[in-house]
Amino acid sequence: MATLTFEQPKHLAFVQKLEADIRFNLSDSCAQGLYLDELIALQPNALQGVNLGYAPIQGAFLLREQIAKFHSAGLSTPFNAEQVATFCGAQEAIFAVMSSLLSPDDEVIVFTPCYPSLAHLPTVLGAKVHTIALQASQKWQYDIDALAEHINERTRLIIVNTPHNPTGTVLSAQQAERICQLAAKYSCYILADEVALHGYSAEQPLSSLFSEYDKTIHLGVMSKSLGLAGLRVGWAITQDRELLQKMLNAKTFTSICCSAVDEQLARVALLHSEQILAQNNQQIRDNIAHFERFITAYAGLFSWHAPQAGSLALVKFNHAMPVETLAVALAQQQHTLILPSSVFDLAGNYFRLGLGNRHFAQGLARLSALIDEQDLYHSP
Ligand SMILES: Cc1ncc(COP(=O)(O)O)c(C=O)c1O
Known part of the structure; x- marks a missing residue:
C-alpha cells in the first residue's frame, strides 16, 4: 500500500x-x-471520583447518553447512547469515518469552500473527490441539482456541513430530504458534519438533519457551539452498527480513547449546555x-x-x-x-x-x- x-x-x-x-x-x-474555573463553578464537584485509567473506547456511557440527548434536540425519534462514539475532537471522528469507508477509486462529493480536511482526507486515502462550488451570487446556498448531476454508482460518500464553515449557510429540511433520496438511490453514505448545530441561528433553533437515513454519520463536537475546544471531545452518531465498530477499531490506532478528564468535563458542560x-x-x-x-x-x-x-x-x-x-x-x-x-x-x-x-x-x-x-x- x-x-x-x-x-x-x-x-x-x-x-x-x-x-x-x-x-x-x-x-x-x-x-x-x-x-476551566468557570466550568467547574457550574458544578463544583465535577472532577470528584474520576477514574484516571483508560476511558471506555466508545466513550463513557453517561457522556454518550448526554450526547445522544443533546444531538437529538427537536427530533421525533431521538438518538440513543449505543449509536454514539466519542472521539478526540470531530477531527478524529472524520478520520475514523473516512478511513473506515473509503477505498481507492471510491468517489466522494464535497461542497466547497469547506473545512480543509473534509476535502483533503478523501484524497489522501486515494478516493476521487468531486467538488461542487457554493456561489456568492446564490448567497452560498447548497445546489442540490449539481449534486444530482455528479452522483453516480461509484459515489461512496456525500459530505455536507451545516451550518457551514466558512459561509454560515444552512441546509433546509427539504434539501436534506432530496440529498437522502439521491443517497438512497445510489446506496451511498452521508457524512453530516453538524459541529455548529447548536450555535446561534437567525431563525428557529436547528435540528439534526438526515436522521431518517440509516447510512448517515452525524458529527458533533464540544469546540464550536459550546466553545470548549480545549476539551478534545467530539462524537459520531450512526445507526450503522457495523460501521460504528469499524470506526472504533480505527480509533484504537489513533487515540485508543479520549481523556477520562475531558470526557467528564464534557458531560458537565452538556448538563449545563443551555x-x-x-x-x-x-x-x-x-x-x-x-x-x-x-x-x-x-x-x-x-x-x-x-x-x-x-x-x-x-x-x-x-x-x-x-x-x-x-x-x-x-x-x-x-x-x-x-x-x-x-x-x-x-x-x-x-x-x-x-x-x-x-x-x-x-x-x-x-x-x-x-x-x-x-x-x-x-x-x-
Ligand atoms: C466543519 C468542521 N468540522 C470539523 C472540525 C473539527 O473540529 P475539532 O477541531 O474540534 O476537532 C472543524 C474545526 O474547525 C470544522 O470547522
Missing part, C-alpha cells in the same frame, strides 16, 4: 507562515466558551450587530451575507489590495488575524469572519486602525 501523504491544512500553514504575535482572532471558528449556549449565542448576536455598524461606517469597503446560523461568515474586501496583503499587515502591525478565503480554496477577495469571540470588538478596532492608517477607505 502507498504511503499516506498529508498536507498541512492551508489555514494552519498560513498562520504559521505569518510568524506574528496574534492577540485577536477575527476568524476563529469557535464560540467564546468558558475557562446556560453556556445562551451566553455564547448572545455574544454572536452582539458581534453581528457590531459588525453591521462597522461595515455601515466603511460603506462599500466590505460586503457580506450574515450567517444563517453558526458563528462564521465570508466577508468581501472590495478593494484593489489583495485580502492576503491586508491579512499580513493586520497580523504584523495590529496582532490581529483574518484568514483569506484562498486557504479554503476559494478565489476572490474574501476573508472568514468568526463572530464568537468576546474580544471581537477589540479585534475589529484593530482592523479599523489599519484601514485608517493606510487610508484604505478613501482610496479604494
Whole structure:
C-alpha cells in the first residue's frame, strides 16, 4: 500500500507562515466558551471520583447518553447512547469515518469552500473527490441539482456541513430530504458534519438533519457551539452498527480513547449546555450587530451575507489590495488575524469572519486602525 501523504491544512500553514504575535482572532471558528474555573463553578464537584485509567473506547456511557440527548434536540425519534462514539475532537471522528469507508477509486462529493480536511482526507486515502462550488451570487446556498448531476454508482460518500464553515449557510429540511433520496438511490453514505448545530441561528433553533437515513454519520463536537475546544471531545452518531465498530477499531490506532478528564468535563458542560449556549449565542448576536455598524461606517469597503446560523461568515474586501496583503499587515502591525478565503480554496477577495469571540470588538478596532492608517477607505 502507498504511503499516506498529508498536507498541512492551508489555514494552519498560513498562520504559521505569518510568524506574528496574534492577540485577536477575527476568524476563529469557535464560540467564546468558558475557562476551566468557570466550568467547574457550574458544578463544583465535577472532577470528584474520576477514574484516571483508560476511558471506555466508545466513550463513557453517561457522556454518550448526554450526547445522544443533546444531538437529538427537536427530533421525533431521538438518538440513543449505543449509536454514539466519542472521539478526540470531530477531527478524529472524520478520520475514523473516512478511513473506515473509503477505498481507492471510491468517489466522494464535497461542497466547497469547506473545512480543509473534509476535502483533503478523501484524497489522501486515494478516493476521487468531486467538488461542487457554493456561489456568492446564490448567497452560498447548497445546489442540490449539481449534486444530482455528479452522483453516480461509484459515489461512496456525500459530505455536507451545516451550518457551514466558512459561509454560515444552512441546509433546509427539504434539501436534506432530496440529498437522502439521491443517497438512497445510489446506496451511498452521508457524512453530516453538524459541529455548529447548536450555535446561534437567525431563525428557529436547528435540528439534526438526515436522521431518517440509516447510512448517515452525524458529527458533533464540544469546540464550536459550546466553545470548549480545549476539551478534545467530539462524537459520531450512526445507526450503522457495523460501521460504528469499524470506526472504533480505527480509533484504537489513533487515540485508543479520549481523556477520562475531558470526557467528564464534557458531560458537565452538556448538563449545563443551555446556560453556556445562551451566553455564547448572545455574544454572536452582539458581534453581528457590531459588525453591521462597522461595515455601515466603511460603506462599500466590505460586503457580506450574515450567517444563517453558526458563528462564521465570508466577508468581501472590495478593494484593489489583495485580502492576503491586508491579512499580513493586520497580523504584523495590529496582532490581529483574518484568514483569506484562498486557504479554503476559494478565489476572490474574501476573508472568514468568526463572530464568537468576546474580544471581537477589540479585534475589529484593530482592523479599523489599519484601514485608517493606510487610508484604505478613501482610496479604494
Ligand atoms: C466543519 C468542521 N468540522 C470539523 C472540525 C473539527 O473540529 P475539532 O477541531 O474540534 O476537532 C472543524 C474545526 O474547525 C470544522 O470547522
